[in-house]
Amino acid sequence: MALSRIWAAFIIISVLVAGIKYVFSPADKDIFSAMVIGKAKDTIRVASPVVSGPVSTAMPGATVVPYRIQEADGVIETCKGAVTLSLGLIGIMALFMGLMSIAEQAGGIRVLARIIGPFFSRLFPEVPRDHPAMGHMLMNFSANFLGLDNAATPFAVKAMESLQEINPDKSRASNSQIMFLCLHQSGLQLIPVSIIALRASMHAANPTDVFIPIVIATFVATLASMLIVSFKQRINIFQPVIMAWLGGLSLLVGSLVVYLRSLEPADVQAFSSVLGNGLILLIFLLIVAGGIYKKINIFDAFVQGAKGGFETAVRIIPYLVGMLVAINLLRNSGAFGAMIDGLRYIFTAMKVDTRFVDALPTALIKPLSAAGARGMMVSTMAADPNSFTSHLVGVLQGSSDATFYIIAVYFGAVSIKDTRYSIGAMLLTDLVSIVVSIFLGYLFFA
DSSP states (O other): OHHHHHHHHHHHHHHHHHHHHHHHOGGGTTHHHHHHTOOTTOEEEOSOOEEOSOSSTTSTTOEEOOEEEOOSOOHHHHHHHHHHHHHHHHHHHHHHHHHHHHHHHTTHHHHHHHHHHHHHHTTOTTSOTTSHHHHHHHHHHHHHHTTOHHHHHHHHHHHHHHHHHTOSSTTBOOHHHHHHHHHHHHTOOSOOHHHHHHHHHTTOSOTTTTHHHHHHHHHHHHHHHHHHHHHHHTOOTTSHHHHHHHHHHHHHHHHHHHHHHTSOHHHHHHHHHHHHHHHHHHHHHHHHHHHHHTTOOHHHHHHHHHHHHHHHHHHTHHHHHHHHHHHHHHHHHTHHHHHHHHHHHHHHHTTOOOGGGGGHHHHHHTTTOHHHHHHHHHHHHHHOTTSHHHHHHHHHHHSOOOHHHHIIIIIHHTTOOBOTTHHHHHHHHHHHHHHHHHHHHHHHHO
């Protein structure tokens, strides 16, 4: 419902703003054509030709015609571009999903679940150790950690259903359900597959250079979510197992940040690229080696998973078409630019660097809709996939999940009506995620 309202609001606001500009601004008589049939980077005349004074000694009395550059494609070109973009994702999504299928059949995800089991069992004291909910939650976290979006969703639903079995009040969210969804929403992942795939499909110079910043941002968001909910539920986070895990992960991530801050900007990007690409290749090697060791038919497993990647890439076409059309209408109408200009004015008055402002729409819509934020991200990357803003929106998109979508889908799956403090906890995590992502954007890409 939230996405429907956002989508409808974008279109209504776009048309109303365009109508107002057409009526009251002589410079915007071509605005309707630009919104429907225009192409990005077209030059649009914004006023009737006027005769100015001499603009050079060589051209006395020259006629000056003001033009502006169109910010985004119109409706027709946007629809074509959305389909082309989706088709460009098929190969990369098929590759990653195929490899993850090998890992699942070889038992790699179960091994990962056993490794993190002792840590998460302390965070869910109401759940018996041998209850199926523990396995479902660990499989969900493992799937999220490996970027298995398709697998993470059914595991999350199963986890909520299992937790509902031991929930004494079936209409009210239990502590375990809230902890689980808040950790799920924080989005801890090792391989941001979809963002890397998008950057590659748009011919970014280095599609994987957002790898390390996203890992750091998701770790901090997960840590913040865990601390917020633990404080509310009075869970003792000073238990030895929890402290050992948090201490080890914090030391690793903290050491990485300290080391990177000691490097020159060019060296930071080089280190991130080498480490990110090296880890991806190492994961590929371990997955294939594990499949061979377990004597599974690794190619058949790969093909089975790759089919899911193909289906996923095709399935997002309607969502991309709808959202990109609404976003580009908003941009071409001038409403989007006015909002950004207002934020930039505020931050300029505060005398801070304003480059991050262009990425804020992705951050602000993310809690409401992952698809909406994805559309914002794609629209920003399409302009220049190698810009600072494109890098920052990638980190923002990968640092947490959509709060209200998660609330609606997973609480709705078990008919929970009283979500208690879960929305507040998730929104606070979103705020932490935004601040950390902006900091990392400047650290890595400024």
